[in-house]
Amino acid sequence: MYAINETHDPALRSWVEPANAADTDFPIQNLPFAVFRRRGSDEAFRGGVAIGDRIVDLAAAGGAGVFSGEAATAAQAASGDCLNPLMALGHRAWSALRLALSRALREGAAERSKLEPLLVEQSQAEYTLPSRIGDYTDFYVGIHHATAVGKLFRPDNPLLPNYKWVPIGYHGRASSVVVSGHPIRRPQGQTRGSGDTPQFGPSQRVDHELELGFLIGPGNELGEPIPIAQAEAHIFGVALFNDWSARDIQPWEYQPLGPFLAKNFGSTIAPWVVTMEALAPFRVPFAHPEGDPQPLPYLDSPANREQGGLDIKLETWLQTGAMRKAGQPPTRLTLGNASEAAYWTAAQLVAHHTVNGCNLRPGDLLGSGTLSGPNPDQAGSMLELTVGGKNPITLPNGETRSFFADGDTLSLRAWCERDGARRIGFGECSGTIVAARS
C-alpha cells in the first residue's frame, strides 16, 4: 500500500486556481484519470488528469516535453483511447506520473507556461470508458445490503451461511458498461406474473446499485494467484459505479445459475478513476466484527487489517423528468460510507478472485456490490430504500417513487475527507432512464 508523500501534502496549492476551492473534487492532491476529448469534436479520445475544473491532456503534455523518465513513459501509455496500457505498467510508473504532475501543477512551477495552453475545460469535454473492460466481475461485499435484500426473500434467515466466509461474486457483462451520461433504456423481459405463465414486457422495477468499481492494473498469468500482500499493487484505482438492476426480472430468472438479463442491460461507470495512491490518506483499519468468522489465511494480512478499508462517503441523488422540466435541482436520497458498508476489502476481492488461478487483466472491472449502510437513509438501492417497493418515497415536489420512472436521472457522488488531509472527490456517475423499446 502507498505511503503518504509530498503529493498528499494538504498545504499544496495549484496555479490552476479552481483547484484550490475548498469544495472541489479535484484539488492537486487528487489527480484522477479519465479518457476524454472536446465535446462534439472528431478529436481522438485520449487520457487526461483532472485539476480543478480543467483537464491535463496527457498526450499533448507529453508531446510538449513536460515529463521525463518513467513519468514520460506513463504519460505516453495514457495517450491512447483507453488507459489499459497505463494500467499495465504498474504502480511505479503510476506514482512517477503522479509526482511529476503534482510538481508541474503546483504554484510557482516552471512547467506552467508549457501546460497552461494545453488544459481543456471539463465543461467542454466528453468522456468515454476509462478502460477497455475485458471482464467485469460483480461482488456482493455490502453486508447490510445482503441482509436487507435477504430479509425480503427469507425473513428468518436473511444472510446465507457462506456470506461471512467467502466474498460472493459472479461474472457480469462487460459489453454493456457505459460511461456516465449515457442513457439507460428500460429493459423488457420475463417476470413471474401472477398465474401459471410469466408475463413479458418492460420492467416495472428498474433500480440502481451504489457501488465502487475497482479497475485492475497489471494482473496475473492464468494459474498464478495474486497473494493478498500483493493484491493492492494490482488495483489501479476506484471509480463510482452504478450496476442498474431490474428487480422484477431478477427473481424469476436468477435460479439456479445467478443474475443474467436483470443486470446486463446497462451498468454506468464514472469517467474519473481515483488512484489508490490518491486514497492513501483515507485508509482505515478493517476487521470482521467480534464473534464473526475471521478471514481464512489467504484473505488475511497485517496490512489489510491495519488499513484495508476505504473511508469514502457515498451519496445518491435523484432528479425526475418533472423536476428537470421545472428547473428543480436533484434531491439527495442517501448518504453513507463505504467503510461501514463493506464486509470485504478490495485486496480480499483480488486475492479471492485469483486464488483458483483465474487471471485478471489490465482494465478489468471489479464491482464492489451495493454499498448500503446499516440505516435506512444509507440504502444503496431503491429496493432497500422503499422496502421492496412497499414504502414509496415522496420527493420534494410531491412525486413518489418505488422504483425509477422514465426520465429519472440517478447520480452517484463520493468524496473523502479527514483531518490532516485535503478533501478529494470522485466526480459524478449519472444515468437517465429512457422508455423501453415498443
Ligand code: CA
Ligand atoms: Ca451489483
